[in-house]
Amino acid sequence: MTREAFHARLDALGDHGASMCLMTRDLLEQATRSLLVADASAADRVIAGGVELARQRAGTEEAVVQLLALYAPVASDLRRVVSALWIVGDLHRMGVLAIHVAQATLRRHPAMVVPVALRAVFGRMGQVGADLAGQTAVVLRDREVAAAAALETRDDEMNLLRDRVFARVADPSWRYGVTAGVDVALLGRCYERYTDHAVTIGRRVVYLVTGDTAAAERLGLRR
Numbered sequence: 469m470t471r472e473a474f475h476a477r478l479d480a481l482g483d484h485g486a487s488m489c490l491m492t493r494d495l496l497e498q499a500t501r502s503l504l505v506a507d508a509s510a511a512d513r514v515i516a517g518g519v520e521l522a523r524q525r526a527g528t529e530e531a532v533v534q535l536l537a538l539y540a541p542v543a544s545d546l547r548r549v550v551s552a553l554w555i556v557g558d559l560h561r562m563g564v565l566a567i568h569v570a571q572a573t574l575r576r577h578p579a580m581v582v583p584v585a586l587r588a589v590f591g592r593m594g595q596v597g598a599d600l601a602g603q604t605a606v607v608l609r610d611r612e613v614a615a616a617a618a619l620e621t622r623d624d625e626m627n628l629l630r631d632r633v634f635a636r637v638a639d640p641s642w643r644y645g646v647t648a649g650v651d652v653a654l655l656g657r658c659y660e661r662y663t664d665h666a667v668t669i670g671r672r673v674v675y676l677v678t679g680d681t682a683a684a685e686r687l688g689l690r691r
Contacts, residue, residue: 500594
């Protein structure tokens with residue numbers, strides 16, 4: 469394989485990662501809809517979409533193995549190849565978290581999972597998560613370090629929303645019962661973890677572009 473062909477395949481991996489990220493965004497949007505209006509059809513579409521996401525992950529992993537075997541990259545090229553493998557794992561986990569939200573809808577259907585007092589909060593969590601996924605897709609496509617670093621700001625908003633959910637459940641005035649409390653606490657954690665993976669992808673992009681060891685240490689990639 470020529471160096472030009474190798475770099476073309478690396479670029480294709482980046483574009484594919486951006487496409488997968490937009491897929492997870494769509495899954496989260498549908499999952500949030502299913503949650504807020506008890507839409508079982510939307511929940512079913514999310515779960516079905518997880519099959520395609522898993523297929524794309526497997527295809528990307530196979531492409532990475534082929535690049536390692538055929539080109540034996542070093543230095544910055546090796547960072548790009550290995551980072552692609554890590555990133556596709558984060559993307560798959562984002563999709564799995566969206567599926568968890570959809571599954572919560574189906575478990576309680578036709579009842580509503582989220583009490584009326586928290587529906588606006590979860591609507592906002594879904595919007596923040598989807599927006600962050602869209603921004604992450606741009607980062608994966610363009611590999612812009614500044615845009616990657618900016619992802620953490622939106623994650624801060626998600627953390628605040630999660631804290632609002634936890635505080636509401638822990639408040640003595642909570643009147644929706646233990647089951648509903650457990651449901652919304654776990655769902656809040658799903659949304660939080662979704663954006664955490666998006667931020668991790670941003671840090672991985674910083675690392676693959678710059679070789680920044682501080683970014684690597686935050687990810688646990690170096691000791």
